Amino acid sequence: MDYYLISDGPQRILVEEFVLSEDHTAAGIDSAAWSPGGGSWSASPALSRELRSDARLRARTTPVDRRSAAEAYARLGGGELPDEQRLRALFRQRQPLPAAAPLNLGASPDTRRYRILFAGDFGPDGLANARAALRLEPTGDPRVVGRSSGGGFAWELRRIGAGIAWCVDVIAHLEAAPAAALGALLEHHRQAIREQGLIPVTIERFA
Template sequence: MIDYYLIEGGGVIVEAFELAGDHTTVGLRSSLWRDGEWRGISGPQWRNDPELLAAVTPVDRDAAAAAYPGEWPDERQLPGEYVAIGGAPVLRLRDEPVPDGFRERRVYRVLFAGEPATDQFISGAGDEFVWHLHRVGGGVAWALDVTVLLTGADDAVGALLHELTADAKGLGLIPVIVERFA
């Protein structure tokens, strides 16, 4: 999962989340493109800087490259600071039975920093998944909670989490981590 953020006043932050096989975050590499060169930047630290957080706008790669043309690195070899994240076992909050016809129930939480640019929040449901974006932590963060019922391989989980995270970024939120509760 690669994210791009334009910085008001100049520069772009490019980040690559490293995900485990179950689609939870295990690492983050963050780079800052400014004045024609790449510099390392701490992903966790810039999310705690209210001024910088307020000055970034999530964009796609094409918009970032158009705003700052030049030599872009191959995102698989993104320069910058790598921070290992996670590695904790799944936090099982409750032991709910898995409905007939499904092999497993997973509950994911994608945490976000920042404030949404709109009050149109993400929520939805399908036969095999439910999701909801809401405030957490006494109002200091946002969480996208996603419940997925699996029948076979979990390939669709990663695509769903990526799509929903992109939707939340479209609201102006900055992803922090993907965790799993069940």
């Protein structure tokens, strides 16, 4: 699960979970939000959408881990943060994500191409931290921050526009890597960038 603290008035806590298809693409986002004023959890698909489209809201939002979310919840008077099974029971209205069949780019059936899309931009140390977490090597291309590979996978961090969005593109050669490792790699890369303050938007598959 992903946890966010939102400071746009009384501090709120947003909990999200990406809903993944069998091929590890994102089919939707489940979410619930809590604020000390209301004192109860509510489904929050509109807040999830706004977080990805409104730069001003993102500027007041901090991605955190569960421990930090639990500390904020207790500090704000909520008591003990519900465990993740109980939080999932609060996900009553899913935010669907667009889905399209992968393009046929002439690649081997065992080769897949994914894109993890993020809204926002890196802070002063965020890009360096992302390079280290993804073990990126420089490319000389201003649009491609770095590339790396290993275990049947290759990936690169790309800039999309100026301060608009970023993405991690992943190529998976499934004949050289177990399929189970693909989901773990995509999740690792998604969390590595989210920890630097960017908001994951979707996981798409191009081939």
